[in-house]
Amino acid sequence: MLPIREGFIVAGILFTLGVVGVLVRRNLLFVLMSIEIMLNAAGLAFVIAGTRWGQPDGQVMFLFILAMAAAEVSVGLGLVLELYHQFKTLDTDAISRMKG
Amino acid sequence: MRARPWMFTDFCREGKMIAAFYTASAVAIIATILMLTRVNAVHALLHLIVSLLAVAVILFDFGAPFAAALEVIIYAGAIMVLFVFVVMLLNLGEAAARAERALLKPSAWIGPSILTLILLAEFLWLLGHGVAPAVQVVSQGPVEVGMALFGPYMLGVELASMLLLAGLVAAYHLGTAKSPRSEATHASHS
Amino acid sequence: MTGLDFIALLPLLILAAATVIVMLAIAIHRCHALSAALTFVGLGASFGSLWISACRVPCKVTPLLLIDRYSLFYMGLITVASLVVVLLSYGYFEKLDGDHDELYILMLVATLGSAVLVSSNHFISFFLGLELLSVPLYGMIAYTRRRPLPLEAGVKYLVLAAVSATFMLFGMALVYGALGTMRFDQMATQLVLPGFDPWLVIPGLTLIITGFGFKLALAPFHIWTPDIYQGAPAPVAAYVATISKGAMFALLLRYFYQIEAQGQAPVMTVFAVIAIVSMCAGNILALLQDNVKRILAYSSIAHLGYLVVAFQASGQLAIIAVGFYLVAYFITMLGAFGIVAVLSGSAGDADSLSDYRGLFWRRPVVASVFTLMLFSLAGIPVTAGFIGKFYIVAAGASVAMWSQIIVLVVTSAIGLFYYLRIVVAIFSDSAGSADAGPAIALPGSVALGFLTAALVFLGVYPQPLLGLIRSLPPG
């Protein structure tokens, strides 16, 4: 018998770890990595939900999440390159000019 | 659900499967924590890959072999390789690591971790008090997923393709170092 | 997918086809005017096809989409808005150099995403629509990548959109885990089953609200708005301010009506808090701003707050109020950002207040259009904004949500102050800087002309639009 609740809890923990990563790390690469973790956790939660109801929908959703993650990472890394090219640094706080 | 031949997966159905779940999730969590605290980008990437593989095992446990395979191939394989490629491209050497250490003062951890701890606490409380059915796992292999994908969710696949197309165009536009016609306007004017 | 489905899906198909055609055109010969024209024709065709598919509705196309009069209306609204943005961006990017053709592909995909969002009936189509809208936006916002500000805005938007999308996904997973179905209509039946334990549904819904909150820039999730609107090029900012918010709000309205969310008291309190905080935050933050784009960003936060007030009032009047207000909001925001786009030169966007000092005496027509837009934002008669605000207060009054209406009234008075600050700058006698600035490109003036005409027509004679909105069946 599979512990559905524990599954969700693991997904939740991974999710919150991803949030910590986004909030703490200032290097854009690490932020992107944390986002990957969060996406992965969400995908896991979906698969667990799908298994609970015995439907393949969870995995279909997981597949689409993968697609989205891929697209988003590609654009993200494109931005990282452009950022490094212009600012010579990846520290998100250093590049923020707009305030108020 | 039509009968199908006995498969290796049935072997794990018994108690061992739950133990595998717990160990995999522990590995995943520890790997993620290590990944967050690393200073060197490559080390963090490696830890991330370990975490993804652990998640693949969990998926496998939950009777989603196709998803686990995808996780390993696409997530750990393609996306992480992309990351490594970019890290190599930017050749973030030791200097970057030292700069990173300066940025990562311990004090920076306190605020966000308190906030996330509350989030986690809320989440656990919410998860805690509701009836959670223990269910007999029916593994959903690639067959069922494939039929679902090209059955009702046919449109979803098409849209996913458009999504990738958009990602492609955006990455192309942003990524190219110098577009042929735009040499004149350098980043001079802010 | 029977023949009927294809006809129902016609607008979406045309949009997808247009994207491919534009991409091929760019591959063959990279010319800004050509790609803009093709996009324009594509969007026009899609708008035209709405009438064709209108006679087939309502029709459930695969479990993912539900095409009915409601979704067609909003698709129409979105396509028209995109047409206007295309016109504006042609004028805007013509003045800049560098390759501008990719923008139109991204814009077409984003419009496709919005169309999917508006007609979605399933979590998957909801998620895919959202991402189809967001990913191109990352590219569009950071489009003029040579400049630092758009790049910074692009990075911020990417990270934050991804984070909020993940929150929403997790919420969806919880709801799916609790209900076992991802279809909106089936969820409704599940929810009302007797003895149903909303174990994970409520937290799931809340997390989804975070996703909505980010996309609609509502109060606690609004911090990113001013930076992105200021950083992004003006037409893209217009796109973000109108189409992405409009599509999401249409979906929010449909989704929460289908699952009768009004019954769930906690969710409604969350919306009440969000509405009040965003109205206050939006108006107060803009008080002494002197960057026009940031003022428009904050005022759009406030206006979404007004919309959420109308959203909470259940019933027919709320649908009409939200529908009409969205149209008025679209026209006004496109107009305002259009003016900023039209006035921006190659040096940089005309976004500081000093660029607008004494504008009326230099370019009376542009200035009067901008004043009219500002008055519509403030809710002064003869503009659609007035009728919109009237309906919002009417919706609120119909269910006696007096506290929120009082907050609405007081904050809109504060709002008056910063709109008048801009009007004062426009009409102040400038110290003789008589240069008329870059001449307005034809497409830009056509777009502005159309917007002003629509604004005044709806302000004075709103009856036809109201009749149309009344005929949309709720959800």
Added chain:
Amino acid sequence: MLGLLWLVPAIPFAGALWLAVVGPRLRERAVAVIGTGSIAAATIVSLLIGAQFLSSPPASGAYTQTLWTWVGVGTFQPGIAFYLDALSLVMVVVVTFVSFLIHLYSTEFMHGDEGYSRFFAYMNLFVASMVTLLLADNLLLLYLGWEGVGLCSYLLIGFWYKDTVNGIAGQKAFIVTRAGDTAMAVGLYLLFHNLGTLRIQDLMQAAHDHWAVGSPLAVAAGLLLLGGAVGKSAQLPLQTWLPDAMAGPTPTSALIHAATMVTAGVYLIARTHVVYELAPAAQFAVAMVGILTLLMAGCSALTQWDIKRVLAYSTISQIGYMFLALGVGAWGAAIFHFMTHAFFKALLFLASGIVIEALHHEHNIFRMGGLRKELPVAFWTFLAGGCALAGLPLITAGFYSKDLILWSTANSPIGGALLWVGGLIGVLFTSLYTFRLIFLVFFGDVKTPVSHRPGMTMGGPVMVLAALAIIGGFVKGSFETLMTTALPPFHEAGLGVSELVSSTVAGVAFALGLVVAWYIWVLHPALADQAVEFSGGRLLHRFWFSDWGMDWLYDRLLVRPLVWAATINKNDVIDSIYDGIAAVTTTFYRAASLTETGKLRWHAAWIAGGTVVTLAIVMLL
């Protein structure tokens, strides 16, 4: 002939309008002709009407002429209508005749003044308003005339506007009189609310029917109307404005502040005598006001050095006598004293005008002297007026009218010995300050040379008035019978002092005043200064000189705090509420804009925080 009644106010009003609009462009001669001519016409018409009224009096003893209904709201229908009876006839004739003489006088007195047409316009407007007041059929029209005369007195006091002192004096006069008018207005509301009409005759009838004697409403109405009368006639509480009103040109002082306007209060009380008969308390208050004012004014007159201020205080004192007469119920006597007083007081002012003109605007009587021989016309007429004022027995009109009042006071049920004695002391003071004035101005050696002799147009009116001051008294008998047609006769009761006794005692008081004045100011001029020297004397002198300190009191109590508070509140304390609100909103803005740090992690923190909060809401509810 009675139908021409409306002409009496109309002609002066037309004259005033014409002079105001066209006047500045006309030559002085034309202005004089129009100004005086219009008043002459009014006088002739009033005399003709008077003659016809006396020869064939209308049946009800009164004639009403309505022009049009002024304000028509429900039961409140006051009209522009004139009411002529014996009382108003006498008043109108006296007013128009005296005004005519004064206009004639001022054609020469104001010669060469740059505001010549403006002066005559104001004077004509004044006569028009005064006549409207006297002929008014209802209290609202009376109130119109009432305020009109107050306005003209303001305009004429401040006529020489270049000197701000005159302007301030004019302002003071207008404000103090309007303070009285406020009380009168409230009286009007009370009367209308309780009796349903403002038409005087109906009012009197309704009062008689509805109110019992001594009913609180009647007393309130009486006191309120008394407030108005006191303001206009410069009686006790509100008399501070009249001495300052002397800043105006002398003909104005003669006309307004001696003969006509100041007696409007007397006319009002006489006209509404029914109310006072129904309210003995109010009537007694009138008497008390009268007696106190005449004594106080008498003392103050003694200490003045400006010739016109002496006469001003004497006017206040004489009107005090009229109030006393009204207070004791001797309505006819009050009006009779009004007539005689109008003649000799106008005469005194005009004569002093000649003296001032002659000594090129010298006002201080201590710097005048020995004008007996220099200005014989002025001296003899001034002497006649003085004697009439002081009450030279048997010859002057003043004696008869004042004696009648004294006798009535003695014999009236309300009066009594105390009032009578007060009246007698008043006579003593009057003759004292009158002859002090005459001796100082006309006797002794010449201090300032005479530079200008009055022409015929100034001398003529003065002589006519002198004659009237003398023969005015002899018509007492027929005057009294005429008065009874309009006013209730005097009811004799009480002390039973015979006429002969009171007149002889008054004569003795007159003689005593004359002798003492002669003794002090002719034989021992230094004595007056010594009297002032010892400590009590100087204080008393200063006290009396400043009109018993009333002026100083009002200034400290009312004027100064109001002005101070107004300047403090110049930019409206309530406005600070809204500035406060604006400041609060700005601080909110400053606090809110801190949240826009622009840092990516901060934005993500808000999203996470927002989710935490919303989850908390969902959890807790």
Added chain:
Amino acid sequence: MTLLLLILILLIGGVLAWAAARRSASAARWIALIAVLADFFITLNLWISKPAAGAGRWITEADWAWIPQIGVRFHLAVDGLSLLLLLLTFFLGVLSVLASWREITDAVGFFHLNLLWILAGIAGVFLAVDLFLFYFAWELMLVPMYFLIAIWGHEDRIYAAVKFFIFTQLSGLLMLIAILALFFVHHGATGVYTFEYEELLNTPMAPGAAMWMMLGFFIAFAVKLPVIVLHTWLPDAHTEAPTAGSVVLAGLLLKTGAYGMLRFVLPLFPDAAHAFAPVAMALGVAGILYGAFCAFGQTDLKRLVAYTSVSHLGFVLLGIFTWNSLALQGAVVTMICHGISTGALFIIAGAIQHRLHTREMGQMGGLWAVVPRLSGAALFFALASLGLPGLGDFVGEFLVLLGAYKQSILLSVLATVGVLFATFYALKLVQRAFQGQNTFNWSVPDLAPHEGLVMAVMIVALLWLGLYPRPVLTTFEPVVAQLEQLPAGR
């Protein structure tokens, strides 16, 4: 149909004036003048040939469907009250155009557009009988007035214009809530969606709700008719506005507040208004006293005249809520005469500022010798404003006080003391500005012919109203009768 014509003439006239201004400024002025004169004569003949007013509530009306969905009709109608106020609007409109003949030199066309559009807005407010249309016109009236003050005003015009705008707009929104609440209560009771004034008239409603709705309306009109605490926008707006702006502001905009109370607050919520009457009357009297007190403290000429409006409108408020025929008639006469006398004072203040380029009374003095005709006119209107009998203001004030006496003696006495206070500021105005020494030895031209004409017309109007106010009273008679029949009316 004529009613719509009134508004259209002004709107089109404004646009023509703006167009004509390109060629010649005077063309714009003449067009504006002709447009307003045309309107004045139309209303005049409507007044003279007044069809039997007894044929029901309205003299004439014009009615079209506008937004049938929520029962909004484009319904204009005129009764005694609105006819009088329309006459005042166009009378002061003509005079304000004449008064700013020489004063406005830059952007003349746009100025006249704004001026005519304000008059159109005000005419719309007086004519609108559909609550939605009324709110539409009420908000519309604001915008051109804002431009008038913000562009052609004096020193800190921006502050004044923005303050004016926010004050009125916020209170307008409160009225919107009240209108909608009434709209839904009416729907609840009768199931009909309508904004029609006559149908909304006797909607059954809970007393508590009625009080809240009445307050919603009352606050909006209290800001416009400056009731004491909400009045602080008035001095700034009047002082900073150009002459025409001040005349229109003082003469007309304040009257829309009073008109609103007579048309909407009293008839729609009779019981609530009746319960609220004592408070409103006390506010009125407080307004009279405080307005006069502030006016007395001012050194700026226009600011002094502005505060007098606060005082005079206090009488109107007192009159309206005394709620008997005397006081109501008094309130209307005061409204009209105040419009004329304060309008004239503002024209004079404008003329002085145009000549001396200052409004500080401290720098004036001795002007009587320099500009006798202007000073004479100023004296006349100062006397009118202090309520000299024989002039219009006195009749109004006396009727109000007479009526108020029936209700409460204390308030009536206090208000009469207010009239005494009026003397202080009026005389201070005349003394400081026109009398005394010409210390700054000004030598400026006297009234120009057209200014003289304006003054003469106003003097004649005030004298006529002062001595023969019956035509005004008879026109307003039927409305008073209706107001008195309201259950709470006495």
